[in-house]
Amino acid sequence: MTGTQLTRRKRANGVESRQRILDAAVQIASERGYDGTSIAAVSARCGLPASSIYWHFRDKDDLLAAVIERSFETWLAAVDLPGEETGTPLQRIVAVGAAVAASLVDAPDFLRLGLMLALERRPEEPRGRAVFLQVREVARQKFTEVIETLLPDLDPANVRTVVTYALAGADGLFLQREIHGDVVDFTAMFELHARLVYEAALQMAPGTPQDQAQP
Amino acid sequence: MTGTQLTRRKRANGVESRQRILDAAVQIASERGYDGTSIAAVSARCGLPASSIYWHFRDKDDLLAAVIERSFETWLAAVDLPGEETGTPLQRIVAVGAAVAASLVDAPDFLRLGLMLALERRPEEPRGRAVFLQVREVARQKFTEVIETLLPDLDPANVRTVVTYALAGADGLFLQREIHGDVVDFTAMFELHARLVYEAALQMAPGTPQDQAQP
DNA sequence: AATCTACCGTAGCGATCGTTCTAGTTGTAG
DNA sequence: CTACAACTAGAACGATCGCTACGGTAGATT
Numbered sequence: 179m180t181g182t183q184l185t186r187r188k189r190a191n192g193v194e195s196r197q198r199i200l201d202a203a204v205q206i207a208s209e210r211g212y213d214g215t216s217i218a219a220v221s222a223r224c225g226l227p228a229s230s231i232y233w234h235f236r237d238k239d240d241l242l243a244a245v246i247e248r249s250f251e252t253w254l255a256a257v258d259l260p261g262e263e264t265g266t267p268l269q270r271i272v273a274v275g276a277a278v279a280a281s282l283v284d285a286p287d288f289l290r291l292g293l294m295l296a297l298e299r300r301p302e303e304p305r306g307r308a309v310f311l312q313v314r315e316v317a318r319q320k321f322t323e324v325i326e327t328l329l330p331d332l333d334p335a336n337v338r339t340v341v342t343y344a345l346a347g348a349d350g351l352f353l354q355r356e357i358h359g360d361v362v363d364f365t366a367m368f369e370l371h372a373r374l375v376y377e378a379a380l381q382m383a384p385g386t387p388q389d390q391a392q393p
Numbered sequence: 394m395t396g397t398q399l400t401r402r403k404r405a406n407g408v409e410s411r412q413r414i415l416d417a418a419v420q421i422a423s424e425r426g427y428d429g430t431s432i433a434a435v436s437a438r439c440g441l442p443a444s445s446i447y448w449h450f451r452d453k454d455d456l457l458a459a460v461i462e463r464s465f466e467t468w469l470a471a472v473d474l475p476g477e478e479t480g481t482p483l484q485r486i487v488a489v490g491a492a493v494a495a496s497l498v499d500a501p502d503f504l505r506l507g508l509m510l511a512l513e514r515r516p517e518e519p520r521g522r523a524v525f526l527q528v529r530e531v532a533r534q535k536f537t538e539v540i541e542t543l544l545p546d547l548d549p550a551n552v553r554t555v556v557t558y559a560l561a562g563a564d565g566l567f568l569q570r571e572i573h574g575d576v577v578d579f580t581a582m583f584e585l586h587a588r589l590v591y592e593a594a595l596q597m598a599p600g601t602p603q604d605q606a607q608p
Numbered sequence: 609a610a611t612c613t614a615c616c617g618t619a620g621c622g623a624t625c626g627t628t629c630t631a632g633t634t635g636t637a638g
Numbered sequence: 639c640t641a642c643a644a645c646t647a648g649a650a651c652g653a654t655c656g657c658t659a660c661g662g663t664a665g666a667t668t
Contacts, residue, residue, distance in 0.1 A: 192644065209515050213429035217626060227647055228627080234645090238626065294512045296572045297505060300424050311572070342569060342577050343585060347558075350565025354557060357511045357526070362557050370558060374589045407614065432656060442617055443657080449615090453656065 196234050198224040203245045204287050211294055212242060212304060243305035246291060250313050253288035257281035259324075267328045268376050274324060275372030279365045282352050289352055318345060331383035340379045347371045411449050413439040418460045419502050426509055427457060427519060458520035461506055465528050468503035472496035474539075482543045483591050489539060490587030494580050497567050504567055533560060546598040555594045562586045 202224035207215045217238060221228045235241040257280075260273040282289060292310035322341050325332065332340065351367050417439035422430045432453060436443045450456040472495075475488040497504060507525035537556050540547065547555065566582050 195645080209513060211426045211428060211509075211513050213426055214513070214515070216624080218624075229629090229648080230646055232627070290512060293568065294426075294509065297509045297512075297568075298424060298426050298429070300429070339577055339582070339585070343566075343582060346565030346569045346582070347562050348565070349568050350561030350563070351558075353508065353512075353564050353568070354561045362554055367554070367558060367561070370554070370593060374593055377592065378585060378589055410615080431654080433654075444618085444659090445616060447657065 192234075195224075195226060195230060199226060199231055199234055199241070200245055200248055203241055204249055204291065207242060207245055207291055207294075208287060212298065212306070215242065217241075239305050242295075243309050246288070246295070246306040246309045249285070249287040249291060250309075253281060253285040256285040268373070271324075271328060271376045272369055272372040274321075275368045275375075276365060278348060279351075279368035282348075282355075283364060286352070286356070289349075290356055293349070293353070321345065325379065329379050329383055332379060333383075336379070336382040340375060340382070343378065344371075344375045347375070410439075410441055410445060414441060414446055414449055414456070415460055415463055418456055419464055419506065422457060422460055422506055422509075423502060427513065427521070430457065432456075454520050457510075458524050461503070461510070461521040461524045464500070464503040464506060465524075468496060468500040471500040474535075483588070486539075486543060486591045487584055487587040489536075490583045490590075491580060493563060494566075494583035497563075497570075498579060501567070501571070504564075505571055508564070508568070536560065540594065544594050544598055547594060548598075551594070551597040555590060555597070558593065559586070559590045562590070 199220065202220045203215060206219050206223060210219075215238070217228050217231055220241070221231060231241065235244060257277055259277050260270065263270060263273070265273070291306075292314065295304060295307040295310055298304075298307070318341060321344065322337060325337055325340055325344075329337075329340075348368070348371070351364065351371060354361070354367075355364050414435065417435045418430060421434050421438060425434075430453070432443050432446055435456075436446060446456065450459060472492055474492050475485065478485060478488070480488070506521075507529065510519060510522040510525055513519075513522070533556060536559065537552060540552055540555055540559075544552075544555075563583070563586070566579065566586060569576070569582075570579050
């Protein structure tokens with residue numbers, strides 16, 4: 179009686195090897211970019227021969243796409259957006275900003291790798307870049323819904339403007355931290371950003387009541 | 394009578410070849426990043442053999458550093474910061490934002506390449522990355538002075554916060570445009586950004602008189 | 609005319625690239 | 639036991655990598 183295993187896939191360390199390969203690949207890709215990520219370097223860092231990498235992944239492009247996918251899932255798990263609390267809209271949007279800031283500190287690989295891939299514009303787009311743009315669009319949609327529920331008076335064009343500005347600010351603050359380190363407090367900058375985004379949205383939709391502006 | 398040429402350096406197309414090499418290199422580096430920029434590809438695009446590239450530049454790292462340097466000078470020429478006009482601080486800071494926005498549309502290579510290089514973190518840093526970080530620091534210093542003259546009541550810590558937020562926003566908006574194109578009006582986003590930065594600074598230094606907030 | 613410097617063209621070096629082939633090895637199923 | 643699937647090991651492939659050696663050519667200097 180085999181019992182525990184439902185599927186036929188057994189044999190010990192297949193999944194672990196896959197994770198080790200991905201771990202090595204995400205490190206090297208973060209250091210050296212797409213072209214700089216050589217199979218030999220990944221092989222050396224994870225301790226498995228190149229042929230093992232090619233057993234787990236079709237080719238280099240497939241490997242890098244898997245790296246993006248996994249780092250996205252890791253990041254998604256790191257963001258826990260605050261639920262439907264009963265605070266003011268300002269408090270809620272600041273809470274969202276804080277959650278995003280914390281997730282980017284805990285799991286920066288996704289955005290770092292994604293931005294590196296997104297900045298490149300090679301004739302034939304790597305699959306990883308497409309994956310990044312796609313999941314990023316999902317994130318944008320999620321945030322759009324947050325804005326819409328928090329500020330129902332905002333017309334769609336203004337929503338788009340606010341969301342774009344909010345995401346751009348998040349990208350920029352993340353970049354700042356990646357490049358210069360914590361020259362200023364990252365979480366505090368995100369809180370400032372959230373406040374400013376909210377103020378901007380308020381100015382666009384004057385019908386919304388303004389909560390306590392001064393302490 | 395040779396006449397026109399003052400210096401001894403003549404022989405036709407040396408400088409022009411150098412420019413052609415740099416033109417090709419900036420294109421390919423924008424498409425494929427540091428490692429992706431192969432000498433063979435640059436050679437093919439500019440029509441000069443690899444040996445000519447190595448006559449003009451010591452090695453690949455030197456070439457990429459020169460690319461960053463030249464694209465920085467091009468960008469610098471594209472920004473013409475508004476002089477000491479007599480408008481309100483808000484008007485002046487919005488004008489600065491508009492000037493930066495226009496320059497990034499006209500000469501995006503510097504920031505695009507620089508960010509690509511800056512995001513990578515290889516064991517041995519490319520010279521181009523150091524060059525980028527250095528001139529970027531100069532730009533930050535310039536903007537710090539603008540803020541200090543416009544808002545003399547702001548204490549240094551707040552100045553740093555405001556400047557960091559302003560630059561991060563500019564980076565983020567630029568990224569947005571690079572990745573998604575003009576999904577929303579780039580110049581308008583920069584104006585919004587300038588306004589928000591100014592409002593944030595005002596809130597930090599309550600002593601400053603506030604100009605016309607509402608039209 | 610002779611020389612020199614600036615620059616281009618060809619060929620090729622050793623190293624590394626992505627990828628594949630083939631031959632193991634090892635846990636599980638019949 | 640045999641059979642097979644899951645995985646690893648090592649060697650090697652053609653292509654391309656960064657880079658160099660070297661000879662040629664054309665304006666400037668003498």
